[in-house]
Amino acid sequence: MTAASAASFETQDVKPEGHPQIAPAKTGVLLVNLGTPDAAEPRAVRRYLAEFLSDERIVDLPRALWLPVLYGVILTVRPAATARNYAKVWRAESNESPLRYYTRMQAEKLAATIGSARIDWAMRYGNPSVASKLKAMKSDGCERILVVPLYPQYSATTTASVADAVFEAVKDMHWQPALRMAPPFHDEPAYIEALAQVTQRHLASLDFAPERIVLSYHGLPQRYFEAGDPYNCHCAKTSRLLRARMGWTEEFAPMAFQSKFGREKWLEPATDATIEKLAGEGVKNLAVIMPGFVSDCFETLEEIAIAGRETFMETGGERFSAIPCLNDTPEAISMLEAIARRETAGWL
DSSP states (O other): HHHHHHHHHOOOOOTTTOOOOOOOEEEEEEEEEEEEOSSHHHHHHHHHHOOOOOOOOOOOOOOHHHHHHIIIIIHHHHHHHHHHHHHHOTTHHHHOHHHHHHHHHHHHHHHHOOTEHHHEEEEEEEEEEEHHHHHHHHHTTEEEEEEESSSSSOTTTTTHHHHHHHHHHTOOSSSSSSSEOOOOOOOOOHHHHHHHHHHHHHHOOSOOSSSEEEEEEEEHHHHHHTTTHHHHHHHHHHHHHHHHHOOTTTSSSOOOOOOOOOOOSSSSBBBBHHHHHHTTTTTOOEEEEEEEESSSHHHHHHIIIIIIHHHHHHTOOOEEEEOOEEEEEEHHHHHHHHHOOOOOOOOO
């Protein structure tokens, strides 16, 4: 057999008579973010919080101690107040949370740049679920799937939790797709550059020059760090690289951690305490950037843009700005494309 005839034979789609029709093999890319309630109302928030806070990656206390607290106190009291706060940032025009909107838009715009792969998106908690999207992608012929957790800095509470959901979803599949998990991208050049460009564009639009810019990341219990979670180190490296790219000093752009929950010690300093401290020291013009969030969400829009602003103004500040996340900007899509193309090398 000649080389030409062998190549021709290998590429023929020859099936025996009666063979079932099989969709052509495809490569898929699944973007996964944290999660969101389906509506800004107590019942939906309760459903979301129940799934989120019952994950042992999020709260690793013994189940016999934690679940009675979760279902007896937290899920009774917290959903109504949280729903009211979600309503402040809910996107009425599309009836969805900002996180859901921007994650969906990121997937749609990424699909327009990578036409050779099926691009989809999911939420680790809430809808659409990781399991439902992986099942749909497999049914559509995706035999190779890259999962991209949309967390720049790795943590067991985020990136590892996505991996848990992915492997749980394929556990019972008789024909599992080949899977790849994209690594954290806290020091990815395209990520740092995207942060820099979005920040520069926003600062140029302000009618004031910030005297300080706080780099605020989602918090984490201190014991996770002591147990080996690299999250704090990843946040510090992102901060160092962004400061170098922007020409900022550590004094001008301090790092802080938001969203503390519970009574145990978390990573410090806290963002709210940092905002109060700066106002007390006479800082009148302040901006906050949240590099750990790829998309604007409840934590960036309600906790910082609304509550953070109120804290600053009430303690002596005059002008405040929350710098938008990467969202669906061209820089964000370029970053996601760079990651997706690199991590699907040999597949596309």
